[in-house]
Amino acid sequence: MLFFQLTWESFRFAITALKSNITRTILSLLGVTIGIFAIIAVFTLVDSLENNIKSSFSFLGTNVMRVDRFPFSSGPQEYPWWKYFRRPPGSVAEYEFLKERLKSAEAVTISASASTTVQAGSNAYQGMQLTGIEYGYQDVYDMPIEEGRFFLESEINASRNLVVIGREIANTLFPNQPPIGRELKLKGIKFIVIGIFEEEGEGLFDAPSKDEAAIVPYGAFTKMFYTGKNGIEPTIAVQGKEEDIGLVALENEMTGLLRAKRGLKPTEEDNFALNKTEFIQNAIGSIFDVISIAGWVIGGFSILVGGFGIANIMFVSVRERTNIIGIQKSLGAKNYFILFQFLFEAVFLSLIGGITGILIVFGLSFIQLGSLELILSFKNIVLGLGVASIIGVVSGIVPATLAARMDPVEAIRTN
Template sequence: MAFDTLRQHKLRSFLTILGVVIGTTTVIVIAAFVSGIDSRVSKEIEAFGTNSVYAFKFEPGFNFNPSMEERTRKPLREEDADAIRSECSSCEFVSPFMSPVDFTAGPFTERVNIRNKEIEMTNATVQGAAADYFRMGVSHLREGRYFTSEEEQRRAEVAVIGIDIANTLFPFSNALDQQIQIEGRNYRVIGVLQEREIFLVGSEDPNNENKAVYLPFKTIKQLYPANEDCFIMATAKPGRLNEALEEIRLILRRQRQVPSGKPDNFGVQTSDEIVKQFGAITSGIFILMVAISSVGLLIGGIGVMNVMLVSVTERTKEIGVRKAIGARKADIITQFLIEAVTLTAFGGVLGILLGVGLSLLIQVILPTYIPLWAPFVGFGVSVSIGLVFGLLPAWKAARLDPIDALRHE
C-alpha cells in the first residue's frame, strides 16, 4: 500500500527527495575527491621512501602564511647539504634541491621555455639536484643515465629530461645526446625519465616531473646565480631514521650558528610526518564539506516530513477506514515509515549513482578514489533521514481517531 501511494505521486515524490539526492551525491563526490587527493599525495611523498628526512628554512607543516621571522631567515645552502653528507653517520644519501623560484610564493612555480634548433616548449620547469638525488629511488629512467658526482663537480652542461619534453622536442628521433637550450645555454641530454602519473591531469602542475629538466646542482647555480634558496633531502640508513633526524638538526644548528637555548631557525621532518600532516588537513576538509552537504540532507528530510504531513491530511479517511477494520497504531506507523524510508532510500540510491558518475568524470582532471565505505554511508544516512523525519507524520497518522477520520471530507 505504501508503494502504491508513492507510484501515484511520482513527480511529488521526486521533488521531495531532491535534497536527499543532492546531499548524498555531495557526500560521495567529496569522499572520492578527498580520498583521491590524500592517496595521491601519500604516494608522491612515499615515493621518496619512508626513511626520508627533509630540511627547509620554514617551519615544518603546511603553513601558507609564514611569519615575518620565517620569511627573513637566511636560506639553506649547498654547504649545509655538504656538511650533512660528510658528518651525518646515519644518512645514506643527501642532496640539495633547487628550482628557480621565490619559495615564499610556493614551490616550483616558475616556468621556462626549452628549445632545440626547431621546436620550443613552454611551461617546463628546471630543477637542480646532486647526483645522490637519483640514488634515492625518487625517479626512474626510461633510457640513458643520470649525471654523476664528477659531472656535478665540474659543472657539466648535461641534463636529464622528463618524457613530455623528450616527446615534444624530439618527436621523430631519440633525445639522447641531443642539445636543448635553456636561457640561452646549451645542455646535452644524457637521460630521459619514465612517464610519471601527475597530480592534476590536464593542469599546469608545477611539480610535473614529465615536464621537468634536471641539471647538476652546481650547474643550475651557474644558470641562476641569484637564487640561493634550496631545501635538503636525505635518506637514512635502515633503522636509523630518528637518529638521522636528530643528527641533521644538530648539524644545521651549528651551520646556521643558532645559539644554545634558542629555537631552530629551520624545519626538519620525515616523510611520515608530512603524510600525517596532510592527512589531518584532508580530514578537516572532509569534515567541513560533509557538514556543508548535510544541509542538503536536512532540507531533504524536512521536505519529506512536510510532504508526509500533507499526505496524512489527504488520506485521513483512508486511515480511518484502516483503523475501523482493525489496523493497529503500529500498522499505521509502519506504513508511513515505509513510505518515508522508501522515498529517502530511493533518493540515496540516485545520489550514490550520480555521485559515482560525477567522481568518474572528475577523475579525468583530478585524482579521485571512491572509498568502499562511502556508498554504504550515503545509503545509511538517507535511510536514517527517512526514519527520523518520517516519525512525526507516522505518529500523527497513528493517533487519528477512526470516527473523526471517517467523517473527514
C-alpha cells in the first residue's frame, strides 16, 4: 500500500510541475506532437489508400483461383511471350469437368464479359460492363442485391432473358420509377430486370464497379456475343475452402484435372495459368509496406527532436528542483518516489504531445478527398500513444535517475 501511495504522490507532483510551467510544457511537447502527427498521418493515409484500392479490386473475389492464359505474376524470364498467346482459353466443357470432379472447392463458375450499350425506351447507357454467368457465380464472388433477387438455377440453365443491373444503370434507364420487372434491351433483345446490385459508389483508378455493370445467364450472353477461341474468352473461377491455406490443395488438384482434360503428357508443360486473386492484394500490400517505412523515417526525425527537447527540459526541471529533492529525501522519500516524479512528468509531456498529434489527424480525416475516405483506425491510435509513451520513458529515464540518486545533503546545499 505504501508503494502505491508514494506512486500516487509522484503522479500528483508531476501534474503540479507541468501546471506550474505551462509555457515550457507547451514548447516541450511541440516536437512530439509534430512527430506523432507525421507518423499517424502517413499511416492513416496509407491504410485508407490500401483499403480503398483493395476494395476496388473486390470484384476479383477472395480465396479465389482463376484459370487464365497469362499469369498474374511474371513467369520465367526465358519463357517466350508468344507461348502465352498460343494457350487455349477456358471453356464450358472444362468448367463442367471441374465442377463435377473438384473436391477441394466450395464453388465453381464460368463467366464472360463485354462492354455494350443498354436501352430502355428513350434512355440509354453506354459502356456498361455486361457479364454472362453460370450458377455458382454468387458463391465465388460477392454479389449483394439491394432490390429484387438473384437468378434461380433453373433460370440460368434455361438461359432466360433476365438481368440484374447496377444502381447507376437503374437510375439512368428508369428515373423516378421502380426498375424491378421492367424491360430493357441488350443488342436488340428484350430482358426483364429482376434485381439491383447494392450501390458501391465511386472507386479509385476507375476500377470496375457493380454500379455500372449487369449480369445475365451465360447462355443468354452467348446469344449476343461469340465466346471462346477468337472471341470473348470466358474465365473459370473456383472458390477455395477456408481451411486450404494458400489454396495449395486446390491448385494441385486443378492442375492435375486440367492437364488430364487437355490431354497433356507428363513431359509437356502446362498450357494454362492458375492465378490466385490474393496475389494482387499482396502486391498492393507490399507497395504500401515500403511507404509505411518511409512514414516511420519521416516521423522518426521529428520524434527524435521532440525526445531531445523533453530530455533537455527534464534536466532543467531537475536542476530547478534540486533543493526540493534534497528536502524530500531528507524527510525519508524513497529513490523510486523521486524517480517516478520526473519520469511521470516526461511521459505526460510526451503523451500530451502524442494525443494532440492524433487529434489533429482525426480532425483532418473529416476533409473530403473525393472517393478516398480517410479513417483513423484504433490500431493507429494505439500505435501513436504507444510511441509517445516510449519516447517519454526514454527521454525522462536519465534525468529521473540522476534526481533519484542525488545525495540529500548536497542537494539541499545547492543554490
